[in-house]
Amino acid sequence: MSRFFKRVTPSIFPPYFNSKSDFDKCVQCASKDCIQACPESILVIQDDRVAINFANRGCTFCDECALACEMGVLTLENKKPKLNCEIIINPKACIAWQNTVCFSCQDVCIERAIDFHGMFNPIINEEKCTSCGFCVGVCPADAIHVAIR
Ligand code: SF4
Ligand code: SF4
Ligand code: SF4
Incomplete structure (x- = not known):
């Protein structure tokens, strides 16, 4: 039996993650609360995972997306000083x-x-x-x- 793996496009992520593979949990997240929480409206869903789009604004490292995420993907303890x-x-x-x-x-x-x-x-x-x-x-x-x- 062959197995198929979905190809995930490289993304810019909110600066609060531990491992990029943690974003696989976004697929099961029904609320996508981080999207609404971002005051800059830069978060989008790409390949069923959250990602950042710089087209209009940027990230202020305000913590709001991390505070909104209840799946443990974005946490304050993993806050980074620079985006990926x-x-x-x-x-x-x-x-x-x-x-x-x-x-x-x-x-x-x-x-x-x-x-x-x-x-x-x-x-x-x-x-x-x-x-x-x-x-x-x-x-x-x-x-x-x-x-x-
Ligand atoms: S709230 Fe958390 S789990 Fe849900 S989409 Fe955002 S980062 Fe992913
Ligand atoms: S830290 Fe703030 S500005 Fe940056 S993505 Fe999260 S909610 Fe948006
Ligand atoms: S900190 Fe870097 S990415 Fe942000 S506005 Fe300045 S040069 Fe651009």
Whole structure:
């Protein structure tokens, strides 16, 4: 008898999990309470599991999703200082790398994690960046990319 395994798309998760495999419990979660609890409305269901979408907003590490989850998938004791992704500026797409003034990403970054050289050539400071994602959706050139860890 052959066995079939469902392929799960790599996801950005709320920063309160122990193991990524814990999100398999989301499949049995009827309420999906974390979705409603998130004040930024960034949580979505992907492959029957909760995941983060940076299209409009980012994560504030506010704890609300962890407080709402009754399945033990998201817990305060597993809170992380960074999301499971890296945020990268693509110099070929970024207009501030082409001598055009733009501070859209820097304006929304509360961590001050984007270093400009004078007015141009922004680079993300990996030490400071929490991968919160707020800069992703505001970029007019779609130059900020997300690499899942
Ligand atoms: S409330 Fe918990 S178990 Fe339910 S979808 Fe959200 S993270 Fe998954
Ligand atoms: S920590 Fe807050 S902002 Fe981040 S996903 Fe959870 S509820 Fe949303
Ligand atoms: S550079 Fe990092 S900390 Fe700053 S807004 Fe972007 S993802 Fe958040």
